[in-house]
Amino acid sequence: MQAVWKAGEGTIKLFLENMPSPGTPYTTLASTIKNLEKKGYLASRMVGNAYLFKPLVSEGDYKKKFMSGFVRDYFAIPIRSW
Secondary structure: OHHHHHHOOEOHHHHHHOOOOOOOOHHHHHHHHHHHHHOOOEEEEEEOOEEEEEEOOOHHHHHHHHHHHHHHHHHOOOOOOO
């Protein structure tokens, strides 16, 4: 998501260019982008023969949602008594 927010809108190739080295394989990033789109974090549109992706959620909202889910899941783990 950092690369998407940095680019604002772009192709998977552009997002790869905005990522630190060593780079993620193209197919791995493409799968991640598609999963984020399915979850409603990104939107896509076809321009020519390429898809352009843009964020639907701000960085602050994304982090807030992620952290609340992380905390909820962390504290939901039952503790065993030995």
